Amino acid sequence: MxxxxxxxxxxxxxxxxxxxxxAAFLEAEPGxxxxxxxxxxxxxxxxxxxxxxxxxxxxxxxxxxAWLYGKLAPPARALFDLLIDAPGERFAGEDxxxxxxxxxxxxxxxxxxxxxxxxxxxxxRVLPIDTEGRADxxxxxxxxxxxxxxxxxVRAEARTFRRGRHRGETRxxxxxxxxSR
Numbered sequence: 001m002x003x004x005x006x007x008x009x010x011x012x013x014x015x016x017x018x019x020x021x022x023a024a025f026l027e028a029e030p031g032x033x034x035x036x037x038x039x040x041x042x043x044x045x046x047x048x049x050x051x052x053x054x055x056x057x058x059x060x061x062x063x064x065x066a067w068l069y070g071k072l073a074p075p076a077r078a079l080f081d082l083l084i085d086a087p088g089e090r091f092a093g094e095d096x097x098x099x100x101x102x103x104x105x106x107x108x109x110x111x112x113x114x115x116x117x118x119x120x121x122x123x124x125r126v127l128p129i130d131t132e133g134r135a136d137x138x139x140x141x142x143x144x145x146x147x148x149x150x151x152x153x154v155r156a157e158a159r160t161f162r163r164g165r166h167r168g169e170t171r172x173x174x175x176x177x178x179x180s181r
Contacts, residue, residue: 003107007137013052016117016127023114026107052126055147064123065154071119075100075112080151083129083141087148090132090140106138 010018055061072080078100082091091099093106102108113129120127128147132140143151 003104005137012131013126015131016113016120019110019113020117022110026111052120052124054126055128055150057146057150057153061150062154064125065128065150066157068116068119068123068125068128069151069154069158072116073112075102076116079109079112079129079141080116080143081155083143084148084152084155086142087145088142090142092134093139093141096141109141 008018055065069077069080079096082096082099083089093109096102097105097108100108100112102112104111113127116129117127128143128151130142130144132142134140
């Protein structure tokens with residue numbers, strides 16, 4: 001059966017959680033409702049009672065950005081890298097899907113952003129990827145320059161760490177004792 005293009009207005013601040021819901025919808029069997037993992041209350045997960053914070057280069061922001069970047073699956077990392085390398089530049093969803101080789105086209109981006117969205121909610125942070133509706137019904141994806149700079153620094157540090165680390169060595173350069181493993 002062919003895919004049907006559906007356009008739905010979603011409040012800008014809730015786009016990440018919509019992607020999470022949509023990914024669960026795509027994973028569910030046809031005719032069934034998406035299932036949420038035990039301990040969560042729907043697509044938003046457990047309530048934390050506060051507003052999600054924007055990304056910043058403060059100490060907590062750097063550590064959290066490093067944690068998030070380290071958790072990304074290869075397709076999500078490719079999307080982040082594309083947007084990091086072009087701060088503020090808007091990419092149409094179909095263009096992103098072609099660049100990343102996604103079989104489902106722009107619809108595949110929802111699946112890619114599902115886990116990063118969950119991780120961001122865990123950190124009480126907004127998704128670092130912004131979206132904007134297009135006149136043709138599609139969506140543009142981009143990363144604000146300050147956010148891109150933060151994640152570029154995190155990416156550079158991660159690459160340096162991977163290149164210079166020896167087997168079993170921690171970031172401090174020491175090999176942990178057997179008792180601390």
